[in-house]
Amino acid sequence: MRIIVSIKGVPKLETVKVDPETHTLRRESAELMLNPFDRSALEIAARLKEKYHAEVIAISMGPPNVIPLLREAYSICADRIILLSDRAFAGADTLATSRVLAQAIKKLAPFDLVLMGLKSADGETAQVPPETAALLGIPSITNVKDLFFEDKKIIALRETEYGLEELEAEPPIVASLYPKLDYFRPPSFKRLLEVKNRELEIWSAKDLELSIEKLGLSGSPTRVSGVFEKKFADKGEIWEGEPEELAKRLITLLKEKGFLKA
Numbered sequence: 001m002r003i004i005v006s007i008k009g010v011p012k013l014e015t016v017k018v019d020p021e022t023h024t025l026r027r028e029s030a031e032l033m034l035n036p037f038d039r040s041a042l043e044i045a046a047r048l049k050e051k052y053h054a055e056v057i058a059i060s061m062g063p064p065n066v067i068p069l070l071r072e073a074y075s076i077c078a079d080r081i082i083l084l085s086d087r088a089f090a091g092a093d094t095l096a097t098s099r100v101l102a103q104a105i106k107k108l109a110p111f112d113l114v115l116m117g118l119k120s121a122d123g124e125t126a127q128v129p130p131e132t133a134a135l136l137g138i139p140s141i142t143n144v145k146d147l148f149f150e151d152k153k154i155i156a157l158r159e160t161e162y163g164l165e166e167l168e169a170e171p172p173i174v175a176s177l178y179p180k181l182d183y184f185r186p187p188s189f190k191r192l193l194e195v196k197n198r199e200l201e202i203w204s205a206k207d208l209e210l211s212i213e214k215l216g217l218s219g220s221p222t223r224v225s226g227v228f229e230k231k232f233a234d235k236g237e238i239w240e241g242e243p244e245e246l247a248k249r250l251i252t253l254l255k256e257k258g259f260l261k262a
């Protein structure tokens with residue numbers, strides 16, 4: 001059994017700076033971390049690996065600063081890690097991203113399962129998993145809490161607004177995960193040291209046999225028509241003074257607003 005986990009590096013919130021002129025994120029100054037949903041996907045992959053003796057391959061599309069995250073994936077459960085990196089991938093929207101991921105996944109066939117996070121913490125579109133499945137021509141199951149194999153079929157438990165749905169599918173499928181896990185195995189220090197001295201597999205646009213016009217900014221139909229900062233109409237007030245005086249002031253205000261009867 002082969003499981004592919006697709007992981008994304010997202011900026012650590014506390015290191016993100018916003019450009020005051022353009023209001024866009026200054027990504028180059030931000031430190032990266034594993035997208036939290038993808039950390040869960042790795043834990044699920046580790047559990048499936050233990051249960052079914054599966055092979056786990058982790059892939060990520062991004063610049064070389066995602067390499068430590070792929071190494072983290074190796075230290076958790078991956079047997080093989082592959083970075084998908086090329087200048088031609090820069091500026092990709094979800095479709096151009098999915099094209100690269102789908103082509104890499106095709107190259108890794110035969111596979112039984114592709115695990116992704118439900119959504120990323122920065123882009124947050126949740127489009128990449130179903131788009132990748134569509135490009136691969138295989139089923140997509142989103143919002144999966146848990147999944148297992150039974151009689152060569154995949155059983156996925158999917159959370160909906162009405163309750164838990166149980167879906168059955170023939171492998172291979174793409175599942176986007178939203179599990180509520182109470183335990184994450186820690187990365188293995190031994191495996192971290194092992195992977196540090198290994199040469200990393202890096203696949204470029206040429207390796208993936210993808211034509212440049214379908215990639216990056218030129219292959220992205222999404223256009224950002226404007227970026228603006230959210231303004232709060234009511235800024236709030238801070239009152240200072242003695243508690244009794246403040247309480248009287250609050251009662252007067254509540255009466256004025258009609259929340260208390262005069």
Ligand SMILES: Cc1cc2nc3c(=O)[nH]c(=O)nc-3n(C[C@H](O)[C@H](O)[C@H](O)COP(=O)(O)OP(=O)(O)OC[C@H]3O[C@@H](n4cnc5c(N)ncnc54)[C@H](O)[C@@H]3O)c2cc1C
Nearest residue numbers: 007061091093094097116117119120123124125126127128
């Ligand atoms: C309107 C708009 C404009 C954008 N413009 C730009 C731009 O100009 N330049 C730019 O660099 N980015 C841009 N982005 C960001 C870029 O589109 C996303 O980083 C990328 O397409 C992934 O989409 P997402 O973050 O919404 O992923 P989601 O669909 O929310 O992610 C779900 C899952 O898909 C998988 N996944 C997503 N991305 C990757 C990845 N790179 N590698 C491996 N797995 C992955 C992960 O498992 C993840 O948990 C833009 C995004 C939007 C919405």
